[in-house]
Amino acid sequence: MIRDITVGQYYRTESFVHRLDPRVKLLGTFLYIISLFVFSSVPGFIVSGALLVVTIWASKVPLKFILRGLKPILLLLSVTVLFNLFLIKGEPVVQFWRFTITREGIQSAVFLVIRIVMLIVGSSMMTFTTTPNQLTDGIESLLKPFRIVKLPAHEIAMMMSIALRFIPILLEETDKIMKAQSARGADFESGNIFHRAKGMLPILVPLFVAAFRRANDLAMAMEARCYRGGEGRTRMKPLKYQTQDAAAFGVLTLYVAVHITCKVLW
Protein backbone atom coordinates (compact mmCIF):
# COMPACT_ATOMS: atom_id res chain seq x y z
CA MET A 1 0.00 0.00 0.00
CA ILE A 2 2.76 2.42 0.99
CA ARG A 3 4.60 1.54 -2.19
CA ASP A 4 1.52 2.43 -4.25
CA ILE A 5 2.10 6.14 -3.76
CA THR A 6 3.84 7.15 -6.94
CA VAL A 7 3.06 10.87 -6.99
CA GLY A 8 6.28 12.86 -6.91
CA GLN A 9 8.44 9.94 -7.95
CA TYR A 10 10.82 9.84 -10.87
CA TYR A 11 10.39 7.05 -13.41
CA ARG A 12 13.74 6.27 -14.95
CA THR A 13 13.66 5.65 -18.68
CA GLU A 14 14.80 7.21 -21.93
CA SER A 15 12.22 9.23 -23.88
CA PHE A 16 11.49 12.47 -25.66
CA VAL A 17 9.70 13.92 -22.65
CA HIS A 18 12.52 12.91 -20.32
CA ARG A 19 15.04 14.77 -22.45
CA LEU A 20 13.06 18.03 -22.54
CA ASP A 21 14.36 21.05 -20.68
CA PRO A 22 12.77 21.16 -17.22
CA ARG A 23 11.65 24.75 -17.81
CA VAL A 24 9.56 23.62 -20.76
CA LYS A 25 7.96 20.92 -18.65
CA LEU A 26 7.29 23.29 -15.77
CA LEU A 27 5.73 25.93 -17.99
CA GLY A 28 3.83 23.27 -19.89
CA THR A 29 2.39 21.81 -16.71
CA PHE A 30 1.47 25.27 -15.46
CA LEU A 31 -0.26 26.06 -18.72
CA TYR A 32 -2.01 22.71 -18.73
CA ILE A 33 -3.40 23.16 -15.21
CA ILE A 34 -4.70 26.62 -16.03
CA SER A 35 -6.28 25.31 -19.22
CA LEU A 36 -8.15 22.63 -17.25
CA PHE A 37 -9.91 25.35 -15.29
CA VAL A 38 -10.38 27.92 -18.04
CA PHE A 39 -11.61 25.54 -20.74
CA SER A 40 -13.78 23.24 -18.68
CA SER A 41 -16.28 22.12 -21.26
CA VAL A 42 -16.63 18.88 -23.21
CA PRO A 43 -14.49 20.01 -26.17
CA GLY A 44 -12.02 21.60 -23.77
CA PHE A 45 -11.58 18.30 -21.94
CA ILE A 46 -11.14 16.45 -25.21
CA VAL A 47 -8.32 18.78 -26.25
CA SER A 48 -6.64 18.60 -22.82
CA GLY A 49 -7.08 14.83 -22.77
CA ALA A 50 -5.48 14.58 -26.18
CA LEU A 51 -2.38 16.45 -25.01
CA LEU A 52 -2.19 14.23 -21.95
CA VAL A 53 -2.45 11.05 -24.00
CA VAL A 54 0.24 12.27 -26.41
CA THR A 55 2.53 13.18 -23.49
CA ILE A 56 2.04 9.82 -21.80
CA TRP A 57 2.72 8.04 -25.05
CA ALA A 58 5.86 10.09 -25.71
CA SER A 59 7.15 9.63 -22.16
CA LYS A 60 7.14 5.80 -22.27
CA VAL A 61 5.93 5.66 -18.67
CA PRO A 62 3.65 2.61 -18.42
CA LEU A 63 -0.03 3.40 -17.91
CA LYS A 64 -0.21 0.91 -15.05
CA PHE A 65 2.42 2.85 -13.13
CA ILE A 66 0.57 6.14 -13.70
CA LEU A 67 -2.78 4.74 -12.64
CA ARG A 68 -1.31 3.29 -9.48
CA GLY A 69 -0.67 6.85 -8.35
CA LEU A 70 -4.40 7.55 -8.50
CA LYS A 71 -5.31 4.88 -5.96
CA PRO A 72 -4.66 7.00 -2.86
CA ILE A 73 -7.03 9.74 -4.07
CA LEU A 74 -9.93 7.37 -4.77
CA LEU A 75 -11.55 8.19 -1.45
CA LEU A 76 -11.31 11.92 -2.04
CA LEU A 77 -12.77 11.42 -5.50
CA SER A 78 -15.74 9.39 -4.33
CA VAL A 79 -16.59 11.90 -1.61
CA THR A 80 -16.59 14.81 -4.06
CA VAL A 81 -18.70 12.83 -6.49
CA LEU A 82 -21.31 12.05 -3.81
CA PHE A 83 -21.48 15.65 -2.66
CA ASN A 84 -21.91 16.90 -6.19
CA LEU A 85 -24.49 14.28 -7.11
CA PHE A 86 -26.81 14.92 -4.21
CA LEU A 87 -26.33 18.50 -3.20
CA ILE A 88 -26.54 20.42 -6.44
CA LYS A 89 -30.00 21.75 -7.22
CA GLY A 90 -31.54 21.69 -10.66
CA GLU A 91 -33.55 19.53 -12.97
CA PRO A 92 -34.23 16.17 -11.21
CA VAL A 93 -33.30 12.98 -13.02
CA VAL A 94 -33.55 10.25 -10.38
CA GLN A 95 -35.54 10.54 -7.17
CA PHE A 96 -35.67 8.10 -4.26
CA TRP A 97 -36.61 8.55 -0.61
CA ARG A 98 -35.17 11.95 0.26
CA PHE A 99 -32.48 12.08 -2.38
CA THR A 100 -32.61 13.71 -5.75
CA ILE A 101 -29.99 13.44 -8.39
CA THR A 102 -30.08 16.34 -10.78
CA ARG A 103 -28.80 16.77 -14.29
CA GLU A 104 -26.57 19.58 -13.13
CA GLY A 105 -25.31 17.39 -10.29
CA ILE A 106 -24.29 14.61 -12.64
CA GLN A 107 -22.62 17.04 -14.99
CA SER A 108 -20.67 18.76 -12.26
CA ALA A 109 -19.62 15.42 -10.70
CA VAL A 110 -18.36 14.08 -14.02
CA PHE A 111 -16.52 17.32 -14.78
CA LEU A 112 -14.93 17.31 -11.36
CA VAL A 113 -13.68 13.75 -11.64
CA ILE A 114 -12.24 14.39 -15.07
CA ARG A 115 -10.60 17.57 -13.90
CA ILE A 116 -9.04 16.06 -10.76
CA VAL A 117 -7.80 12.97 -12.56
CA MET A 118 -6.30 14.99 -15.40
CA LEU A 119 -4.81 17.42 -12.91
CA ILE A 120 -3.09 14.70 -10.91
CA VAL A 121 -1.98 12.65 -13.89
CA GLY A 122 -0.80 15.77 -15.71
CA SER A 123 1.28 17.10 -12.87
CA SER A 124 2.71 13.70 -12.00
CA MET A 125 3.80 13.36 -15.63
CA MET A 126 6.21 16.18 -14.88
CA THR A 127 7.72 14.50 -11.82
CA PHE A 128 7.78 11.08 -13.52
CA THR A 129 9.96 12.48 -16.28
CA THR A 130 12.09 15.05 -14.44
CA THR A 131 14.66 14.31 -11.78
CA PRO A 132 14.44 16.42 -8.63
CA ASN A 133 17.73 18.07 -9.58
CA GLN A 134 16.46 19.16 -12.96
CA LEU A 135 13.24 20.32 -11.38
CA THR A 136 15.09 22.57 -8.95
CA ASP A 137 17.23 24.04 -11.67
CA GLY A 138 14.13 24.70 -13.73
CA ILE A 139 12.22 26.33 -10.88
CA GLU A 140 15.16 28.43 -9.92
CA SER A 141 15.74 29.64 -13.42
CA LEU A 142 12.06 30.46 -13.91
CA LEU A 143 11.84 32.34 -10.61
CA LYS A 144 14.95 34.40 -11.29
CA PRO A 145 13.13 37.42 -12.74
CA PHE A 146 11.24 37.72 -9.44
CA ARG A 147 14.43 38.46 -7.59
CA ILE A 148 13.69 42.12 -8.17
CA VAL A 149 10.90 41.81 -5.60
CA LYS A 150 13.33 40.04 -3.17
CA LEU A 151 12.04 36.55 -3.89
CA PRO A 152 14.65 34.00 -2.66
CA ALA A 153 14.49 31.92 -5.84
CA HIS A 154 17.38 29.63 -5.04
CA GLU A 155 16.23 28.89 -1.53
CA ILE A 156 12.68 28.12 -2.62
CA ALA A 157 13.93 25.80 -5.33
CA MET A 158 16.32 24.07 -2.94
CA MET A 159 13.61 23.53 -0.35
CA MET A 160 11.25 22.08 -2.90
CA SER A 161 13.83 19.73 -4.31
CA ILE A 162 14.81 18.48 -0.88
CA ALA A 163 11.17 17.86 -0.02
CA LEU A 164 10.68 15.93 -3.24
CA ARG A 165 13.88 13.99 -2.77
CA PHE A 166 12.76 12.90 0.68
CA ILE A 167 9.38 11.50 -0.31
CA PRO A 168 10.68 8.08 -1.38
CA ILE A 169 13.10 7.97 1.55
CA LEU A 170 10.34 8.62 4.05
CA LEU A 171 8.14 6.04 2.37
CA GLU A 172 10.90 3.48 2.64
CA GLU A 173 11.42 4.43 6.25
CA THR A 174 7.70 4.04 7.00
CA ASP A 175 7.84 0.61 5.44
CA LYS A 176 10.73 -0.43 7.67
CA ILE A 177 9.11 0.94 10.81
CA MET A 178 5.83 -0.80 10.05
CA LYS A 179 7.70 -4.06 9.64
CA ALA A 180 9.63 -3.62 12.87
CA GLN A 181 6.42 -2.91 14.80
CA SER A 182 4.49 -5.72 13.12
CA ALA A 183 7.28 -8.03 14.21
CA ARG A 184 6.43 -6.98 17.76
CA GLY A 185 2.81 -7.92 17.25
CA ALA A 186 1.45 -4.47 16.36
CA ASP A 187 -1.81 -4.56 14.47
CA PHE A 188 -2.65 -1.70 12.13
CA GLU A 189 -5.72 -3.14 10.47
CA SER A 190 -8.32 -4.12 13.03
CA GLY A 191 -10.28 -2.17 15.63
CA ASN A 192 -12.36 1.00 15.45
CA ILE A 193 -11.06 4.33 14.25
CA PHE A 194 -9.74 5.48 17.65
CA HIS A 195 -8.00 2.19 18.14
CA ARG A 196 -6.39 2.49 14.74
CA ALA A 197 -5.36 6.09 15.29
CA LYS A 198 -3.64 5.03 18.48
CA GLY A 199 -2.06 2.18 16.59
CA MET A 200 -0.38 4.71 14.31
CA LEU A 201 1.64 6.14 17.18
CA PRO A 202 4.34 3.44 17.10
CA ILE A 203 4.87 4.35 13.44
CA LEU A 204 4.63 8.12 13.63
CA VAL A 205 7.01 8.65 16.54
CA PRO A 206 10.01 6.85 15.00
CA LEU A 207 9.15 8.37 11.63
CA PHE A 208 9.29 11.91 12.97
CA VAL A 209 12.42 11.19 14.96
CA ALA A 210 14.04 9.82 11.82
CA ALA A 211 12.89 12.77 9.73
CA PHE A 212 14.33 15.31 12.14
CA ARG A 213 17.56 13.38 12.40
CA ARG A 214 17.80 13.24 8.64
CA ALA A 215 17.11 16.94 8.28
CA ASN A 216 19.79 17.67 10.84
CA ASP A 217 22.32 15.40 9.15
CA LEU A 218 21.57 16.91 5.77
CA ALA A 219 22.00 20.46 7.06
CA MET A 220 25.28 19.44 8.64
CA ALA A 221 26.51 17.75 5.47
CA MET A 222 25.63 20.83 3.41
CA GLU A 223 27.47 23.09 5.87
CA ALA A 224 30.46 20.78 5.80
CA ARG A 225 30.65 21.26 2.05
CA CYS A 226 30.44 25.04 2.44
CA TYR A 227 26.94 25.51 1.10
CA ARG A 228 25.99 29.15 1.44
CA GLY A 229 23.00 29.70 -0.80
CA GLY A 230 22.72 30.50 -4.48
CA GLU A 231 24.85 33.65 -4.69
CA GLY A 232 27.52 33.22 -7.35
CA ARG A 233 26.92 29.50 -7.69
CA THR A 234 27.67 27.96 -11.07
CA ARG A 235 26.29 24.72 -12.46
CA MET A 236 27.74 21.50 -13.67
CA LYS A 237 24.94 21.14 -16.19
CA PRO A 238 23.69 24.61 -17.16
CA LEU A 239 20.23 24.65 -18.69
CA LYS A 240 20.17 25.30 -22.44
CA TYR A 241 17.21 25.15 -24.77
CA GLN A 242 17.55 22.59 -27.60
CA THR A 243 15.64 22.03 -30.82
CA GLN A 244 13.35 19.54 -29.14
CA ASP A 245 12.35 22.23 -26.64
CA ALA A 246 11.36 24.49 -29.52
CA ALA A 247 9.23 21.63 -30.83
CA ALA A 248 7.61 21.23 -27.42
CA PHE A 249 6.88 24.95 -27.25
CA GLY A 250 5.32 24.61 -30.69
CA VAL A 251 3.05 21.84 -29.42
CA LEU A 252 2.05 23.96 -26.42
CA THR A 253 1.23 26.96 -28.59
CA LEU A 254 -0.83 24.76 -30.86
CA TYR A 255 -2.57 23.37 -27.78
CA VAL A 256 -3.60 26.81 -26.57
CA ALA A 257 -4.62 27.84 -30.07
CA VAL A 258 -6.87 24.79 -30.48
CA HIS A 259 -8.41 25.44 -27.09
CA ILE A 260 -9.25 29.04 -27.98
CA THR A 261 -10.62 28.06 -31.38
CA CYS A 262 -12.87 25.47 -29.75
CA LYS A 263 -14.06 27.97 -27.21
CA VAL A 264 -14.89 30.52 -29.91
CA LEU A 265 -16.59 28.04 -32.24
CA TRP A 266 -18.79 26.37 -29.58
Next chain:
Amino acid sequence: MSIILDHVSYIYEKGTPQEHYALKDINLVIPKGEFIGVIGHTGSGKSTMMQMLNGLIAPTEGMVLFRGQDISDRDFDKKYLRSKVGMVFQYPEYQLFESTVFKDVCFGPGNLGLDQKTVELRAFSALHQMQFPDELFYQSPFDLSGGQKRRAAIAGVLAMDPDFLILDEPTAGLDPKGRDEILELIAGLQKEQGKTILLVSHSMDDVANYVNRILVLNEGKLVLDAQPAEAFSYYKELEKIGLAAPQVTYIMNELQEKGIPVRAGATTLREAKQEILRVFSDNRAKEREPIHDT
Protein backbone atom coordinates in the same frame (compact mmCIF):
# COMPACT_ATOMS: atom_id res chain seq x y z
CA MET B 1 8.19 -27.36 15.43
CA SER B 2 10.45 -26.05 12.73
CA ILE B 3 10.50 -23.51 9.93
CA ILE B 4 10.72 -24.89 6.42
CA LEU B 5 11.42 -22.92 3.26
CA ASP B 6 10.27 -24.76 0.17
CA HIS B 7 11.49 -23.42 -3.19
CA VAL B 8 11.16 -19.86 -1.97
CA SER B 9 11.83 -16.89 -4.26
CA TYR B 10 11.23 -13.22 -3.70
CA ILE B 11 10.99 -10.39 -6.22
CA TYR B 12 11.20 -6.74 -5.18
CA GLU B 13 9.14 -4.11 -6.98
CA LYS B 14 7.34 -6.64 -9.11
CA GLY B 15 5.74 -5.09 -12.13
CA THR B 16 8.13 -2.15 -12.47
CA PRO B 17 11.29 -1.87 -14.55
CA GLN B 18 13.30 -2.08 -11.32
CA GLU B 19 11.93 -5.55 -10.58
CA HIS B 20 14.61 -7.97 -9.45
CA TYR B 21 15.06 -11.24 -7.60
CA ALA B 22 16.24 -10.82 -4.01
CA LEU B 23 15.93 -14.56 -3.29
CA LYS B 24 15.99 -17.45 -5.70
CA ASP B 25 14.77 -20.97 -5.03
CA ILE B 26 15.76 -21.33 -1.39
CA ASN B 27 15.24 -24.70 0.31
CA LEU B 28 15.90 -24.87 4.00
CA VAL B 29 14.85 -26.57 7.22
CA ILE B 30 15.38 -24.74 10.51
CA PRO B 31 14.79 -27.14 13.39
CA LYS B 32 14.50 -26.11 17.00
CA GLY B 33 17.55 -25.49 19.17
CA GLU B 34 20.16 -24.61 16.55
CA PHE B 35 22.41 -21.58 16.45
CA ILE B 36 22.60 -20.64 12.80
CA GLY B 37 24.84 -18.01 11.26
CA VAL B 38 23.77 -16.33 8.02
CA ILE B 39 26.53 -14.72 5.99
CA GLY B 40 26.64 -13.13 2.57
CA HIS B 41 27.92 -10.11 0.72
CA THR B 42 25.94 -6.90 1.12
CA GLY B 43 22.76 -7.12 -0.96
CA SER B 44 22.82 -10.91 -1.09
CA GLY B 45 19.33 -11.20 0.39
CA LYS B 46 19.98 -11.95 4.06
CA SER B 47 17.57 -9.38 5.48
CA THR B 48 14.95 -10.35 2.91
CA MET B 49 15.16 -13.99 3.90
CA MET B 50 14.94 -13.14 7.60
CA GLN B 51 11.82 -11.03 7.08
CA MET B 52 10.21 -13.93 5.31
CA LEU B 53 10.66 -16.24 8.29
CA ASN B 54 8.12 -14.40 10.41
CA GLY B 55 5.72 -13.48 7.68
CA LEU B 56 6.61 -9.80 7.28
CA ILE B 57 6.88 -10.41 3.57
CA ALA B 58 5.28 -13.26 1.69
CA PRO B 59 7.29 -15.29 -0.82
CA THR B 60 6.61 -14.49 -4.48
CA GLU B 61 7.10 -18.16 -5.32
CA GLY B 62 7.27 -21.20 -3.06
CA MET B 63 6.11 -21.66 0.52
CA VAL B 64 7.27 -20.91 4.02
CA LEU B 65 5.96 -23.50 6.48
CA PHE B 66 5.72 -23.08 10.23
CA ARG B 67 4.59 -26.12 12.18
CA GLY B 68 3.62 -27.65 8.88
CA GLN B 69 1.30 -24.78 7.95
CA ASP B 70 1.79 -22.41 5.04
CA ILE B 71 2.22 -18.95 6.56
CA SER B 72 0.77 -17.25 3.48
CA ASP B 73 -2.56 -19.00 4.05
CA ARG B 74 -5.43 -16.67 4.65
CA ASP B 75 -6.44 -18.31 7.92
CA PHE B 76 -2.93 -18.61 9.29
CA ASP B 77 -2.55 -16.75 12.59
CA LYS B 78 0.23 -14.23 11.88
CA LYS B 79 0.19 -12.89 15.40
CA TYR B 80 0.92 -16.34 16.76
CA LEU B 81 3.77 -16.73 14.29
CA ARG B 82 5.27 -13.41 15.35
CA SER B 83 5.06 -14.32 19.01
CA LYS B 84 7.01 -17.51 18.26
CA VAL B 85 9.47 -16.08 15.75
CA GLY B 86 11.03 -12.91 17.12
CA MET B 87 12.87 -10.55 14.82
CA VAL B 88 15.38 -7.88 15.76
CA PHE B 89 16.01 -5.54 12.86
CA GLN B 90 19.28 -4.20 11.55
CA TYR B 91 18.64 -0.70 12.94
CA PRO B 92 16.95 -0.53 16.34
CA GLU B 93 15.97 3.13 16.00
CA TYR B 94 13.15 2.01 13.74
CA GLN B 95 11.21 0.45 16.56
CA LEU B 96 11.71 2.56 19.70
CA PHE B 97 8.84 4.97 20.21
CA GLU B 98 7.55 5.05 23.80
CA SER B 99 8.33 7.66 26.44
CA THR B 100 10.43 5.26 28.51
CA VAL B 101 12.53 2.21 27.72
CA PHE B 102 10.44 0.08 30.03
CA LYS B 103 7.17 1.02 28.33
CA ASP B 104 8.73 0.36 24.99
CA VAL B 105 9.78 -3.14 25.99
CA CYS B 106 6.21 -3.73 27.24
CA PHE B 107 4.84 -3.01 23.76
CA GLY B 108 5.57 -6.46 22.31
CA PRO B 109 4.18 -8.64 25.11
CA GLY B 110 1.29 -6.16 25.51
CA ASN B 111 0.25 -6.90 21.93
CA LEU B 112 -0.02 -10.59 22.77
CA GLY B 113 -3.03 -9.92 24.98
CA LEU B 114 -1.36 -10.87 28.27
CA ASP B 115 -2.42 -9.20 31.52
CA GLN B 116 -0.53 -6.12 32.71
CA LYS B 117 1.36 -7.96 35.44
CA THR B 118 2.75 -10.65 33.16
CA VAL B 119 3.67 -8.02 30.60
CA GLU B 120 5.68 -6.03 33.13
CA LEU B 121 7.32 -9.12 34.55
CA ARG B 122 8.42 -10.19 31.11
CA ALA B 123 9.71 -6.71 30.30
CA PHE B 124 11.72 -6.65 33.50
CA SER B 125 13.24 -10.05 32.97
CA ALA B 126 14.03 -9.32 29.31
CA LEU B 127 15.81 -6.08 30.21
CA HIS B 128 17.70 -7.91 32.95
CA GLN B 129 18.66 -10.69 30.61
CA MET B 130 20.09 -8.13 28.21
CA GLN B 131 21.96 -6.63 31.18
CA PHE B 132 20.38 -3.29 30.55
CA PRO B 133 21.41 -0.86 33.30
CA ASP B 134 18.62 -0.46 35.90
CA GLU B 135 19.00 3.29 36.23
CA LEU B 136 18.10 3.76 32.55
CA PHE B 137 14.79 1.83 32.68
CA TYR B 138 12.72 4.99 32.82
CA GLN B 139 14.83 7.07 30.44
CA SER B 140 13.54 8.08 27.05
CA PRO B 141 14.77 5.48 24.53
CA PHE B 142 15.91 8.33 22.29
CA ASP B 143 18.46 9.50 24.84
CA LEU B 144 20.33 6.19 24.87
CA SER B 145 23.63 5.43 23.19
CA GLY B 146 23.67 3.18 20.13
CA GLY B 147 24.65 0.11 22.13
CA GLN B 148 22.01 0.73 24.79
CA LYS B 149 19.38 1.23 22.10
CA ARG B 150 20.40 -2.10 20.63
CA ARG B 151 19.97 -3.82 23.98
CA ALA B 152 16.60 -2.19 24.53
CA ALA B 153 15.48 -3.24 21.06
CA ILE B 154 16.56 -6.84 21.58
CA ALA B 155 14.85 -6.87 24.99
CA GLY B 156 11.68 -5.59 23.30
CA VAL B 157 11.60 -8.70 21.15
CA LEU B 158 12.85 -11.06 23.84
CA ALA B 159 9.99 -9.98 26.11
CA MET B 160 7.61 -11.73 23.71
CA ASP B 161 9.41 -14.98 24.62
CA PRO B 162 9.84 -16.32 21.07
CA ASP B 163 11.11 -19.83 20.34
CA PHE B 164 12.99 -18.60 17.30
CA LEU B 165 15.02 -15.43 17.57
CA ILE B 166 16.29 -13.73 14.43
CA LEU B 167 18.94 -11.06 14.82
CA ASP B 168 19.93 -8.97 11.83
CA GLU B 169 23.45 -7.75 12.54
CA PRO B 170 22.86 -7.17 16.24
CA THR B 171 26.46 -6.15 16.87
CA ALA B 172 27.02 -3.63 14.07
CA GLY B 173 28.53 -0.47 15.49
CA LEU B 174 29.30 -1.86 18.94
CA ASP B 175 32.66 -1.86 20.70
CA PRO B 176 34.42 -5.24 21.10
CA LYS B 177 33.31 -5.66 24.71
CA GLY B 178 29.69 -4.78 23.99
CA ARG B 179 29.77 -7.09 21.00
CA ASP B 180 31.08 -10.04 23.00
CA GLU B 181 28.60 -9.39 25.79
CA ILE B 182 25.62 -9.37 23.46
CA LEU B 183 26.80 -12.48 21.62
CA GLU B 184 27.36 -14.29 24.94
CA LEU B 185 23.86 -13.34 26.05
CA ILE B 186 22.41 -14.60 22.80
CA ALA B 187 24.38 -17.84 23.01
CA GLY B 188 23.04 -18.26 26.56
CA LEU B 189 19.47 -18.05 25.25
CA GLN B 190 20.19 -20.97 22.97
CA LYS B 191 22.05 -23.11 25.51
CA GLU B 192 19.86 -22.52 28.55
CA GLN B 193 16.42 -21.97 27.08
CA GLY B 194 16.76 -24.02 23.91
CA LYS B 195 15.82 -21.11 21.65
CA THR B 196 16.72 -21.30 18.00
CA ILE B 197 18.94 -18.40 17.01
CA LEU B 198 19.50 -17.03 13.53
CA LEU B 199 22.32 -14.54 13.47
CA VAL B 200 23.07 -12.39 10.44
CA SER B 201 26.60 -11.11 10.69
CA HIS B 202 29.44 -9.69 8.66
CA SER B 203 32.02 -10.89 11.17
CA MET B 204 33.34 -14.31 10.27
CA ASP B 205 35.06 -14.56 13.65
CA ASP B 206 31.80 -13.99 15.52
CA VAL B 207 30.03 -16.53 13.36
CA ALA B 208 32.78 -19.11 13.84
CA ASN B 209 32.85 -18.59 17.59
CA TYR B 210 29.18 -19.13 18.26
CA VAL B 211 27.17 -20.91 15.60
CA ASN B 212 26.87 -24.60 14.80
CA ARG B 213 25.59 -24.16 11.27
CA ILE B 214 26.34 -21.63 8.57
CA LEU B 215 24.15 -20.50 5.68
CA VAL B 216 25.92 -18.67 2.87
CA LEU B 217 23.88 -16.50 0.53
CA ASN B 218 25.14 -15.13 -2.75
CA GLU B 219 23.02 -13.04 -5.11
CA GLY B 220 19.84 -14.43 -3.59
CA LYS B 221 20.88 -18.06 -3.78
CA LEU B 222 21.71 -20.36 -0.89
CA VAL B 223 25.13 -21.55 -1.99
CA LEU B 224 26.29 -23.35 1.15
CA ASP B 225 24.68 -24.88 4.22
CA ALA B 226 27.25 -26.57 6.45
CA GLN B 227 28.96 -26.68 9.82
CA PRO B 228 31.55 -23.95 10.41
CA ALA B 229 34.62 -26.17 9.93
CA GLU B 230 33.38 -27.42 6.60
CA ALA B 231 32.00 -24.07 5.47
CA PHE B 232 35.24 -22.22 6.10
CA SER B 233 37.32 -24.90 4.44
CA TYR B 234 35.92 -23.37 1.26
CA TYR B 235 37.53 -20.06 2.11
CA LYS B 236 38.87 -19.56 -1.41
CA GLU B 237 35.35 -19.84 -2.83
CA LEU B 238 34.00 -17.61 -0.07
CA GLU B 239 36.51 -14.94 -1.01
CA LYS B 240 35.23 -14.97 -4.56
CA ILE B 241 31.77 -13.94 -3.33
CA GLY B 242 33.02 -11.14 -1.13
CA LEU B 243 33.38 -13.11 2.10
CA ALA B 244 36.29 -14.59 4.01
CA ALA B 245 37.15 -17.12 6.69
CA PRO B 246 38.01 -16.35 10.33
CA GLN B 247 41.56 -15.10 10.87
CA VAL B 248 42.68 -18.34 12.54
CA THR B 249 41.66 -20.38 9.51
CA TYR B 250 44.15 -18.39 7.45
CA ILE B 251 46.87 -18.84 10.04
CA MET B 252 46.29 -22.59 10.20
CA ASN B 253 46.34 -22.89 6.43
CA GLU B 254 49.59 -20.96 6.20
CA LEU B 255 51.16 -23.11 8.91
CA GLN B 256 50.17 -26.14 6.92
CA GLU B 257 51.73 -24.69 3.76
CA LYS B 258 54.95 -24.07 5.69
CA GLY B 259 55.09 -27.79 6.35
CA ILE B 260 53.89 -27.88 9.93
CA PRO B 261 51.53 -30.87 10.19
CA VAL B 262 48.48 -29.07 11.64
CA ARG B 263 44.98 -29.94 10.50
CA ALA B 264 43.60 -26.79 8.87
CA GLY B 265 40.00 -27.19 10.03
CA ALA B 266 40.19 -24.90 13.08
CA THR B 267 37.81 -21.96 12.97
CA THR B 268 38.05 -20.58 16.50
CA LEU B 269 40.97 -19.46 18.61
CA ARG B 270 40.45 -22.31 21.06
CA GLU B 271 40.45 -25.02 18.40
CA ALA B 272 43.56 -23.52 16.84
CA LYS B 273 45.33 -23.45 20.17
CA GLN B 274 44.52 -27.09 20.86
CA GLU B 275 45.65 -28.13 17.41
CA ILE B 276 48.94 -26.25 17.61
CA LEU B 277 49.65 -27.61 21.10
CA ARG B 278 48.90 -31.12 19.87
CA VAL B 279 51.42 -30.77 17.06
CA PHE B 280 54.00 -29.37 19.46
CA SER B 281 53.62 -32.20 21.93
CA ASP B 282 53.76 -34.75 19.11
CA ASN B 283 57.00 -33.16 17.92
CA ARG B 284 58.49 -33.21 21.36
CA ALA B 285 57.59 -36.87 21.76
CA LYS B 286 59.27 -37.61 18.44
CA GLU B 287 62.42 -35.68 19.43
CA ARG B 288 62.67 -37.71 22.59
CA GLU B 289 62.25 -41.06 20.89
CA PRO B 290 65.74 -41.40 19.32
CA ILE B 291 67.33 -40.61 22.67
CA HIS B 292 65.45 -43.50 24.24
CA ASP B 293 66.66 -45.85 21.51
CA THR B 294 70.37 -45.26 22.06
